[in-house]
Amino acid sequence: MTVATAAIAQTNPIRLYRIPDAMEVLGLRRTVIYELIRSGRLRSVKEGRARLIPASAIADYIALLEREAEVQA
Template identity: 50%
Template structure:
C-alpha cells in the first residue's frame, strides 16, 4: 500500500458499489474483493476496490 491509500469500511464499500452487506462480504469471502483485518475490523484498501471494478468492467466488455 502507498501512503495515499485509504482503508474503507464495509459500509463505505456498500455505499460506493450500491450493494448489500451480504454481497460485499461474499465478494470478500470469494476473494473477488481484497481486504485486510485489523483486530476485529475488516477494511478494504481503495486500490483493491478500484481493481475489483476494473476487473468487472473487463469481464463485462468481453
C-alpha cells in the same frame, strides 16, 4: 498503481473503507460485499477486529467488472 486506483486516490483521500463505506461506494448490500470477499473477488484486510477494504481493492474490483463486461460484449 492502476489508472482506476490513481483516479480514486485523487478524488477521495480515504485509503481504507469500513464495510458500510464500501457498501455505499460500490452500491452493494452487506451480504454481497462479504460474498465477494469470501470468493476472492474483493480484497480486504483486518486491523484488530475490523474488516477493511483498501481503496485499491475497490478500484481493482471495478476494473475486473469492466474487463468481464468487455469479454461478454
